[in-house]
Amino acid sequence: MPNTVPPAYTITPPNRPLVGRVSPPGSKSITNRVLLLAAMANGTSRLTGALKSKDTVLMARALREMGVTVEEPDATSFLVTSSGHLQAPSGPLFLGNAGTATRFLTAAVATIEGTVVVDGDEDMRLRPIKPLVDALNALGIDASSPTGCPPVTIHGTGRFGSGRVEIDASLSSQYVSALLMAAPFGDGPIEVALAGKDIGARGYVDLTLAAMRAFGAEVEGREDGSWLVQPTGYKATDFHIEPDASAATYLWGIEALTGGRIDLGVPTDAFTQPDAAAQAVIAQFPDMPEIIDGSQMQDAVPTIAVLAAFNNRPVRFVGIANLRVKETDRIRAVANELNRIRPGLAREEGDDLVVNADPALMHAASRNTASRIETYHDHRIAMSFALAGLRIGGVTILDPACTGKTYPDYWEMLAGLGVELTPTT
Ligand SMILES: O=C(O)C1=C[C@@H](OP(=O)(O)O)[C@@H](O)[C@H](O)C1
Ligand SMILES: C=C(OP(=O)(O)O)C(=O)O
Structure with missing residues (x-):
């Protein structure tokens, strides 16, 4: 890992379950x-x-x-x-x-x-x-x-x-x-x-x-x-201060996508933050429900939406109009970037986000189509789309330094789990 964060990271899908102990940063x-x-x-x-x-x-x-x-x-x-x-x-x-x-x-x-x-x-x-x-x-x-x-x-x-x-x-x-x-x-x-x-x-x-x-x-x-x-x-x-539940959603996402096991050092029911509710949804992957109400776990929606791309059935996210006034318009950003990975993968419907699941993406590690993910100065877009790179070849996250808003060690954490990150421009 370089000391300074490069303009972009290309992620190599690990093709094995990611296992380890990772303490999320404080809330x-x-x-x-x-x-x-x-x-x-x-x-x-x-x-x-x-x-x-x-x-x-x-x-x-x-x-x-x-x-x-x-x-x-x-x-x-x-x-x-x-x-x-x-x-x-x-x-x-x-x-x-x-x-x-x-x-x-x-x-x-x-x-x-x-x-x-x-x-x-x-x-x-x-x-x-x-x-x-x-x-x-x-x-x-x-x-x-x-x-x-x-x-x-x-x-x-x-x-x-x-x-x-x-x-x-x-x-x-x-x-x-x-x-x-x-x-x-x-x-x-x-x-x-x-x-x-x-x-x-x-x-x-x-x-x-x-x-x-x-x-x-x-x-x-x-x-x-x-x-x-x-x-x-x-x-x-x-x-x-307890660990950050929104940060924990990426760790739960890593487990779901790679079939791995990560010890967060804290039981899920010890969190008092709303995003801890995401764990029960992520635990259902790849059979997450067709309708997910994101209103009470808003910062977890980008994480779950990226997982939804690999789900066995499409997912409609409702109750998320607020996501339009976060660090960026997250409904638009997630739809845009999922469509960059595979055209037609997501769409906005009013203030709902519909993700058209494509379980075949679970087997796209050898794909060499380049997907250069825009992150819109939004830490959560960078962190959630990095998850897609664990299964799909060619995913590059632009401006990875933006995770510094809430999770400065995010890339070190991934590298520590054995994920190969190649600095690119
Ligand atoms: O009170 C808080 O700590 C937060 C409230 C939520 O924002 P909104 O209340 O603006 O939806 C959440 O998205 C934000 O990350 C943190
Ligand atoms: C919405 C977020 O942050 P804030 O509103 O605190 O800028 C977030 O961390 O996802």
Whole structure:
């Protein structure tokens, strides 16, 4: 393996079951939640099992820019020391294409007395944030995003408002998590309610509640589906972060496609993240169901969609409209790239993705047609299409470095299992 990631990797199908022990990296979702909560707690919090990747490095850097001390005693720990209040940074916060960091901080910086600009890269600047800005406005906070996407300018007064606020979370559950995590800084109790019923994967809100409670917040889910948060602030604490369930889906995919066995070092039922539900679907490969509802395991959909290309029957993915506003339009990206592997393999139907299974692809290792997979700056497109290369000859993944968003060691992991990766241009 070269030290720097090349412009592309061509994958040689291993033609044998892949077996080994692989610990997935720490959860991105939980790492970015507890980094923020520790930064809003007075004292020192030790976070272990953490993910160190582009998304969490951007979060940690933004917190440092707001006066928080974030030390890194080892490769999987953060030591966060804070006064309990974020301070105004001297310039805009740049958060790349980290949805969690961008959304969570947009609400959190409203607790600062001063002006903060929350911004991201060109892809993040296409990802909607208006529903969150509208909810902040409803709490009396002066926030604006002229395009409805980042950058967002927040003129904080140090007060987070109080009372009931409704939020449209149909595009992203992260808006709800963002409001909830800032709400302990309210002038009084804050009730967060959904405008409408739709919310992406609800399990991410449960992750938020669990993390908030660990840092001393009082938050209760109410019968009408809203959440009530008391104005307690946070208390510093030590927190162990579980492995990333979305990262685990690639390992389950490797097992399914190669008939192998990978010891993740953690039982599936120990995960609290929504994507762990993908394991039960992947376990049915090559007889995965004809209709798969991806709404509660959204980040696992690209993984399962690539597996579906090898399934014994076609698969329609429903409940995935949100995938159009992730790092890229994942419905389009997956359809495009499956069709690059074999024309007619997938199609979009409205916001559904239909994958026309072709079990013969399980025997395409000696194929020498080149499939150069575009990855659209999207780690999950790169990681899921690499799975196709385990069975099909000629698969080349462009811009493999994009996995650094959540899984910097992805290619080392594959090589460690014995997969031959040839650096190409
Ligand atoms: O809260 C979280 O940690 C996440 C929520 C999901 O996003 P949306 O809520 O935008 O669907 C998920 O896709 C993302 O990777 C992480
Ligand atoms: C959608 C994702 O990330 P985020 O929204 O946190 O940028 C993801 O990791 O698949």
